[in-house]
Amino acid sequence: MAYKITEECIACSACEAECQNEAISEGKEIYVIDPDRCTECVGNFESPKCAEVCPVDAAVPDPEHVESRNGLLAKWQRLHPGETPVLA
Numbered sequence: 001m002a003y004k005i006t007e008e009c010i011a012c013s014a015c016e017a018e019c020q021n022e023a024i025s026e027g028k029e030i031y032v033i034d035p036d037r038c039t040e041c042v043g044n045f046e047s048p049k050c051a052e053v054c055p056v057d058a059a060v061p062d063p064e065h066v067e068s069r070n071g072l073l074a075k076w077q078r079l080h081p082g083e084t085p086v087l088a
Contacts, residue, residue: 002035003048004062015059018049021079030058035065042069043076043085 002023005015009030016024016031021044023037033050040061041048050059067075076085 001040001061001063001067002038002065003033003040003050003059004035004065005031005033005050006058006060008056009054009058010056012055014053014055015050018053020044020049021076024050033059033062035062036075037079038065039072039076039079042072043080043087046087 005024007030011026011030013026013031016026018024020041021037021039023034023039024031025034026032041050048059051057073085077083
């Protein structure tokens with residue numbers, strides 16, 4: 001399941017620097033997560049870094065983009081061709 005950023009976002013940019021998939025970008029008023037690039041940090045970390053670093057807990061699972069761990073890993077491999085995931 002991809003993550004999303006809620007309206008509680010204070011646009012601090014803490015999450016953007018943590019995203020290894022470049023899924024997070026600055027939106028018009030808050031940061032946004034591209035669900036086609038979000039792997040919940042599968043392949044890089046044990047848990048989603050955006051959620052860990054957000055000071056207002058605005059990064060949450062997006063129920064509209066549910067995926068299995070295997071699906072998330074396949075997406076990671078598509079985004080990082082030729083690389084080996086740190087955590088599979």
